[in-house]
Amino acid sequence: MQAVQFETHGDRDVLEYGEFPDPEIDRDEVLVDVKAGALNHLDIWTRRGLPGVNLDMPHIPGSDAAGVVEAVGEDVTQFESGDRVCVIAGKSGGNDEFSRKGDLTLAPDFHIIGEHIRGVHSEYAALPAANLASVPEGIDWEMAAAAPLVFQTAWRMLRDRGGLKSGESVLVLGASGGVGHAAVQVAAHAGAEVFATASTDEKLAYAEEVGADHTINYEEADFASEIRELTDGRGVDIVVDHVGAQTWQSSLKSLVKGGRVVTCGATTGGNPETDLNRIFWNQLSVIGSTMATPGQAEEALEHVWDGTFEPRIRETLPMSEISRAHEMLENRKGFGKVVVVPDSEL
Numbered sequence: 001m002q003a004v005q006f007e008t009h010g011d012r013d014v015l016e017y018g019e020f021p022d023p024e025i026d027r028d029e030v031l032v033d034v035k036a037g038a039l040n041h042l043d044i045w046t047r048r049g050l051p052g053v054n055l056d057m058p059h060i061p062g063s064d065a066a067g068v069v070e071a072v073g074e075d076v077t078q079f080e081s082g083d084r085v086c087v088i089a090g091k092s093g094g095n096d097e098f099s100r101k102g103d104l105t106l107a108p109d110f111h112i113i114g115e116h117i118r119g120v121h122s123e124y125a126a127l128p129a130a131n132l133a134s135v136p137e138g139i140d141w142e143m144a145a146a147a148p149l150v151f152q153t154a155w156r157m158l159r160d161r162g163g164l165k166s167g168e169s170v171l172v173l174g175a176s177g178g179v180g181h182a183a184v185q186v187a188a189h190a191g192a193e194v195f196a197t198a199s200t201d202e203k204l205a206y207a208e209e210v211g212a213d214h215t216i217n218y219e220e221a222d223f224a225s226e227i228r229e230l231t232d233g234r235g236v237d238i239v240v241d242h243v244g245a246q247t248w249q250s251s252l253k254s255l256v257k258g259g260r261v262v263t264c265g266a267t268t269g270g271n272p273e274t275d276l277n278r279i280f281w282n283q284l285s286v287i288g289s290t291m292a293t294p295g296q297a298e299e300a301l302e303h304v305w306d307g308t309f310e311p312r313i314r315e316t317l318p319m320s321e322i323s324r325a326h327e328m329l330e331n332r333k334g335f336g337k338v339v340v341v342p343d344s345e346l
């Protein structure tokens, strides 16, 4: 089969699209004929190399994809050939107390398809049945590939970890990115007043389209001061921060007393200076969140399938242009998700 792959970590020039041995399925696995995949910032981190993660090389990246079931292993009962499916990338061995209690994201061996093990930016992928969800007829492949990782992440961040209630106010940073544009939609749907930041007015116009009530171009204004002004000095109840070092202090400054900052990422660095005085005096909560349980992922996806949430597609590219796809994320071009399609499907 043809697959995106890299033999060593590095810049975009390590990426290739070429021959790779066809995957074989185990008893509990499903062979998926991939119709589309989508990029996440994780694909950039994985390509560059993450501390403590030793990949089998060559590595196929990619955590999001959707396609048609081609074959199933003998223990698989929930899917059959011809079914439409998408990937739910979080995985654990399932034998520890956290997995048994239903939260596999807390399992000591929690890991992610594409980050720690072979991913799905390829013509075919062999995946455990537990890592697939059904895609209804009528949902196009780009949408089915683009939605799962970011909508499950935003859903858990706000609903489960952040405890968002209707009527609260939420500031979403990096609202033009995959997680950001999903978080705007999840917050708006929950009945929140949504504030969104991005680096250009064009991106902010899209953020409004998907549900932001107020937008701030952080290249032109200090977003924490803007938030004070827009909230009559109060601050917001929740900040969604996946940007990291560059925004951390301003995120804390944007919160009302008793507010919560929920973080799932550190695109600009993971070791910001922080302000402990502000955290204890204002009684702020700093909450981490990662991916979602399969149940939370499926709840989020139900809202995609019924049209409540909509992943926006920046551009759809052939997998052979994977380098350009990575470049769009690295250089912050566009709004929403970048989709890649096996060249044989075009």
Ligand SMILES: NC(=O)c1ccc[n+]([C@@H]2O[C@H](COP(=O)([O-])OP(=O)(O)OC[C@H]3O[C@@H](n4cnc5c(N)ncnc54)[C@H](OP(=O)(O)O)[C@@H]3O)[C@@H](O)[C@H]2O)c1
Binding pocket: 039, 040, 041, 042, 045, 149, 150, 153, 174, 175, 176, 177, 178, 179, 180, 197, 198, 199, 200, 203, 242, 243, 246, 264, 265, 266, 267, 268, 289, 290, 291, 329, 330, 332, 336
């Ligand atoms: N823990 C988890 O489960 C989880 C899940 C998903 C993602 N993440 C993490 O969350 C982060 C966002 O992921 P994503 O897939 O949504 O990424 P993405 O689509 O590339 O979006 C990142 C956004 O961050 C904003 N940004 C602000 N400053 C930036 C800078 N200096 N460099 C790059 N972007 C900057 C950009 O918007 P503007 O240009 O408008 O500022 C961009 O749209 C990543 O670090 C990712 O690893 C974690």
